[in-house]
Amino acid sequence: xxxxxxxxxxxxxxxxxxxxxxxxxxxxxxxxxxxxxxxxxxxxxxxxxxxxxxxxxxxxxxxxxxxxxxxxxxxxxxxxxxxxxxxxxxxxxxxxxxxxxxxxxxxxxxxxxxxxxxxxxxxxxxxxxxxxxxxxxxxxxxxxxxxxxxxxxxxxxxxxxxxxxxxxxxxxxxxxxxxxxxxxxxxxxxxxxxxxxxxxxxxxxxxxxxxxxxxxxxxxxxxxxxxxxxxxxxxxxxxxxxxxxxxxxxxxxxxxxxxxxxxxxxxxxxxxxxxxxxxxxxxxxxxxxxxxxxxxxxxxxxxxxxxxxxxxxxxxxxxxxxxxxxx
Ligand code: UFG
Numbered sequence: 001x002x003x004x005x006x007x008x009x010x011x012x013x014x015x016x017x018x019x020x021x022x023x024x025x026x027x028x029x030x031x032x033x034x035x036x037x038x039x040x041x042x043x044x045x046x047x048x049x050x051x052x053x054x055x056x057x058x059x060x061x062x063x064x065x066x067x068x069x070x071x072x073x074x075x076x077x078x079x080x081x082x083x084x085x086x087x088x089x090x091x092x093x094x095x096x097x098x099x100x101x102x103x104x105x106x107x108x109x110x111x112x113x114x115x116x117x118x119x120x121x122x123x124x125x126x127x128x129x130x131x132x133x134x135x136x137x138x139x140x141x142x143x144x145x146x147x148x149x150x151x152x153x154x155x156x157x158x159x160x161x162x163x164x165x166x167x168x169x170x171x172x173x174x175x176x177x178x179x180x181x182x183x184x185x186x187x188x189x190x191x192x193x194x195x196x197x198x199x200x201x202x203x204x205x206x207x208x209x210x211x212x213x214x215x216x217x218x219x220x221x222x223x224x225x226x227x228x229x230x231x232x233x234x235x236x237x238x239x240x241x242x243x244x245x246x247x248x249x250x251x252x253x254x255x256x257x258x259x260x261x262x263x264x265x266x267x268x269x270x271x272x273x274x275x276x277x278x279x280x281x282x283x284x285x286x287x288x289x290x291x292x293x294x295x296x297x298x299x300x301x302x303x304x305x306x307x308x309x310x311x312x313x314x315x316x317x318x319x320x321x322x323x324x325x326x327x
Contacts (some may be wrong), residue, residue: 203275
């Protein structure tokens with residue numbers, strides 16, 4: 001299949017593109033390289049530097065490449081930042097997604113796999129969260145993605161678009177060649193490992209007064225390779241069904257770990273002390289986000305290969321040890 005991948009030079013997109021080309025698909029990565037890295041794109045894929053907001057350039061690439069499917073990763077992703085600069089999220093995530101959707105329709109592309117998020121749920125009504133649960137984001141990031149899910153629903157209904165919306169819980173871990181390289185880094189596991197590597201003095205714990213077992217926020221960490229494999233399953237499901245199809249799935253392991261538990265795990269994996277300091281809460285953080293992924297397991301046969309937190313943290317640590325980070 002010919003697949004157009006926006007944001008394919010980023011952390012999750014890069015791993016998906018590697019799996020796509022390994023499975024024999026043809027991929028064009030479209031990335032503005034503001035957060036992506038050209039060396040994350042495998043040599044078997046073509047990289048086009050461009051912005052999803054650039055309608056003319058999108059049209060040019062669609063006309064030339066004639067994709068059969070689109071995967072849309074390009075987005076601003078930090079929930080904390082979205083509470084300081086919401087316009088950036090509504091521009092990059094919502095407005096640009098509409099431009100991409102219009103391009104998809106005008107070029108008669110039938111299938112789309114969309115990177116959605118657990119942030120849609122806000123403070124969940126019950127744990128584990130199910131896809132049918134209430135959607136009530138508590139940060140602008142989640143709202144910016146929820147608006148896209150709503151648009152997708154209408155494009156499916158009105159134009160027959162087939163799409164999968166994959167609601168990621170906390171992507172983490174690394175493959176042999178690809179790991180998290182955000183600049184500046186804001187995600188918990190890479191920050192903890194920067195402390196373990198001596199690049200930072202300590203990790204800040206953003207709040208220890210949440211209503212959780214040890215007072216710190218609880219998240220469901222999913223290995224990036226497992227997230228990636230779900231994308232290929234979704235792509236095949238959409239492609240193989242001739243009728244307009246709508247798939248909405250949570251991608252989590254169903255186990256929550258508190259910030260303190262993640263730090264403890266990293267201490268075991270790395271054998272380093274990893275000092276931690278409790279600080280104020282970060283605005284827009286739900287206390288707990290843990291997913292039920294029974295739906296995608298049952299319907300598409302998704303089976304995570306690295307479900308354990310220790311496996312996830314170890315893969316990220318080994319990636320750093322191999323000296324690939326920041327190359
Ligand atoms: N945290 C700290 N200290 C840090 C960094 C994070 O205590 O230095 C805490 C956060 O407050 C949060 C938890 O660790 O409670 C995880 O934070 P991350 O920044 O690693 O991830 P988030 O849960 O905020 O968000 C991530 C992605 C989003 C996605 C979400 C889904 O960035 O795009 O997971 O759960 F939507």
